[in-house]
Amino acid sequence: MEETEPVVHRMDDCMRVSRVLSSIAGKWSVLVVMLLREQPRRFSELKHGVDGISQRMLTRTLRNLERDGLVTRTVTPSIPPRVDYALTELGHSLAEPIQTLGLWAFRHLAQIEAAQARYDAKAPSSES
Numbered sequence: 001m002e003e004t005e006p007v008v009h010r011m012d013d014c015m016r017v018s019r020v021l022s023s024i025a026g027k028w029s030v031l032v033v034m035l036l037r038e039q040p041r042r043f044s045e046l047k048h049g050v051d052g053i054s055q056r057m058l059t060r061t062l063r064n065l066e067r068d069g070l071v072t073r074t075v076t077p078s079i080p081p082r083v084d085y086a087l088t089e090l091g092h093s094l095a096e097p098i099q100t101l102g103l104w105a106f107r108h109l110a111q112i113e114a115a116q117a118r119y120d121a122k123a124p125s126s127e128s
Helices: 011-024 027-036 043-049 055-067 089-107 109-122
Strands: 071-076 082-087
Touching (some): 027 043, 027 055, 027 082, 043 055
16 A cells, blocks of 8 residues: 555645535535546436436536536537536546445445434434
8 A cells, every 4th residue: 555645734725625525525516427427418418317406506516517627518519509518537536436435325324314213213303
């Protein structure tokens, strides 16, 4: 295993990392990245593939992912114009840890749901 330099945690760096994580960890971003990991897709394909997302939210999510360098937007001149979205190399590198985290959640779903049920059963109903 490769040795790395010890990480020095500075508050300003932690805040920057927090902003990145906040951007990429949203449920819509995660779903879009996972759909695009297989192949580039058109906006309408993404809209149909991400159940429950509004057109406005999908547009915003794609713009944020593009701004972060995770997604490219390619416009092909035609009538109507064709717009394709694809993961960048950086975006593909994000898909792996997202998939690993999803697998972890799937494997522990029963334990998490049981813990939630235990907590909810003993918590006063007004704390919800």
